Amino acid sequence: MPAFLLTHASSAEAWRPQLAAGTLWVAEVDGRVIAFVAASADGDRLHIDEVDVEQGHQGRGVGRGLIAHVIAWARDHGFARVSLTTFRNVPWNGPFYASLGFVEDDRLPALQTILQAEAAKGLSDRCAMVLTL
Template identity: 45%
Template structure:
């Protein structure tokens, strides 16, 4: 099983290839197959997130096989990307990366973890729901801006959603209300 560790600047060069390999899964979805050929995060962007955000690597035999990168927005950690090389998918590596990020966000005193994803793609919204995230009916603040940016970049807005996982005891009560559809994130 791979070791999960914080990413180092020297890892940045290997991470775009992992994302490209992970993106090959979209070829199985005819209407989204173009994503497999789309741009991935550059090594430069990875270095920025390693320096300023939260970046984790899953390492096997001394080389990265998966990564997660995220950025803090106010009191929330926003997940930008989880990717696992195609040769290592289906082994729980992505889940381990995500659980480590959740622990680190909680340890930093952050109130929630957020992300945007495809609604009906099995390794997107259904996967995150199984891990405890809930879809927001009316995303606001940074999530609304991210969804708008994604739409401008060509992602079909009607197929995307924003999700949240509340962290901490008070946040878990809020999480239960969101699950019941009582509230949405209001502040940026």
């Protein structure tokens, strides 16, 4: 992962559109947010923009629970598919999403655009994944 990603986190403000759209969810422990997932609707597709679990709370099922919630929400709201982009070979990225039913599929132009923007930022070995509902 490029070093800049470790020091340039998105600001909370960056997620206002998803918050306003009702497609941002958090997990709390003792009233404190320890994880979030943000998604954006694009036609009949719900795209997961980012999911992060705070260090110290990772590996306890929080991420899996959040993604499962997003999938159930998308199904309930009539979406045809859920998509995301991720690192292909990081165990808790591509293989994790595959275990939730996502399959690698970069055919959609909108996803190709995201992958190209990520590549321009120096992110390599990225792929798009789609879950058909």
